[in-house]
Amino acid sequence: MRLDVVTIFPEYLDPLNVSLVGKARARGQLNVHVHDLRQWTYDRHHTVDDTPYGGGPGMVMKTEPWGDALDSVLADGYETGAHAPALVVPTPSGRPFTQELAVELSERPWLIFTPARYEGIDRRVIDEYATRIPVYEVSIGDYVLAGGEAAVLVVTEAVARLLPGVLGNAESHRDDSFAPGAMANLLEGPVYTKPPAWRGREIPEVLLSGHHGKIARWRRDEALRRTTANRPDLIERCAPKAFDKKDREMLSILGWEPDPEGEPYGRFWRRTEGVEE
Numbered sequence: 400m401r402l403d404v405v406t407i408f409p410e411y412l413d414p415l416n417v418s419l420v421g422k423a424r425a426r427g428q429l430n431v432h433v434h435d436l437r438q439w440t441y442d443r444h445h446t447v448d449d450t451p452y453g454g455g456p457g458m459v460m461k462t463e464p465w466g467d468a469l470d471s472v473l474a475d476g477y478e479t480g481a482h483a484p485a486l487v488v489p490t491p492s493g494r495p496f497t498q499e500l501a502v503e504l505s506e507r508p509w510l511i512f513t514p515a516r517y518e519g520i521d522r523r524v525i526d527e528y529a530t531r532i533p534v535y536e537v538s539i540g541d542y543v544l545a546g547g548e549a550a551v552l553v554v555t556e557a558v559a560r561l562l563p564g565v566l567g568n569a570e571s572h573r574d575d576s577f578a579p580g581a582m583a584n585l586l587e588g589p590v591y592t593k594p595p596a597w598r599g600r601e602i603p604e605v606l607l608s609g610h611h612g613k614i615a616r617w618r619r620d621e622a623l624r625r626t627t628a629n630r631p632d633l634i635e636r637c638a639p640k641a642f643d644k645k646d647r648e649m650l651s652i653l654g655w656e657p658d659p660e661g662e663p664y665g666r667f668w669r670r671t672e673g674v675e676e
Contacts, residue, residue: 400562401430401481401509403472404551405465407447407516409433411548420556423565432472439467448517457518465513465524472511473532484509485533487554488525489547493536496554498577504535504554505561512554514547581619584633584641588621620649627653635666 404412412433415421423429437445448458469486476484485507494500504510513520525534539550559565577583591602605617623646626633634650639657642650650656650668658669 400428400505400507400559401432401476402512402555403432403434403476403510404512404514404548405434405436405468405472406512406514406546406548406551407436408546408548409435411546412551414552415555418556419565420559423559423562426564428562428565429559432475434468434472436464436468439464439471451518459518460515460520462521462524465520466527469511469513469524469528476509476511481509483507484511485535486525486528487512487551488520488534488536489514489539489550489554490519490536491538491541491543493538496537496539496550496557498557499583500535500537501554501557502561505558510558512547512551514551516546582622584626584637585622586626586630586633588618588625616645619646623649624653627655631670634668635661638667 406412415431415433416424420429420431424431436447440446446461447464448460451457451459473484485504487504487510489512513524525536528534537550537554539553544550577585591606595602595607603617605613608614627650634655639647647657654671655668656671658666661667661669
């Protein structure tokens with residue numbers, strides 16, 4: 400996979416040289432290029448922003464530097480054999496970045512990131528490149544950062560760990576929170592390691608039983624328990640058929656029941672008073 404990042408703060412992307420992403424780069428699994436947007440400015444102040452049309456506070460990033468930068472990056476990529484590029488635009492007004500989207504992006508061979516500053520990039524830039532290549536406008540959460548570089552690091556790490564060979568164990572992400580399949584709408588439960596007792600706290604006895612079926616059931620129940628406590632919205636969106644008999648029993652204990660009247664509104668479960676002790 401090739402990754403290009405165009406930014407006015409190239410040093411912000413230094414973490415791409417460490418941990419799993421750094422190792423993937425060293426092994427040639429990731430081909431990362433970080434570009435300074437100011438290279439494509441032509442005034443002595445290297446200006447990349449201007450006042451917004453219509454008035455208002457803040458500044459808007461200009462079309463010319465971004466257009467020239469993206470044209471140059473695309474030309475270089477095509478010349479070096481990359482193909483099927485996609486533009487990833489970090490923005491709080493984008494679609495939520497989810498594990499499902501991370502999987503989708505991990506299947507693309509070339510991603511170009513455009514982390515903005517100030518009030519964002521002139522909209523015409525995004526509209527222009529949307530006519531040439533796929534564009535993903537992505538939000539990593541319902542909050543606003545000073546710039547999109549941190550979002551680039553988040554997206555890159557989530558995507559890179561899904562590439563073949565990046566994780567030491569290819570099965571490591573199978574049971575992750577939000578992983579496609581049985582965990583698609585659940586949070587992963589608690590995990591434990593040695594020693595079995597620490598400061599008077601012992602690990603759950605089932606994890607020492609060696610009974611794989613009971614351990615799998617315990618982990619599933621704990622995932623349901625954590626999801627209902629921390630992200631009830633995920634349970635509400637799930638169709639009842641997404642859960643087996645044991646799941647439904649646990650959800651009932653945790654205070655949930657199917658809501659046959661909620662389907663038209665995208666709600667499939669509803670919280671009751673519950674019976675958990």
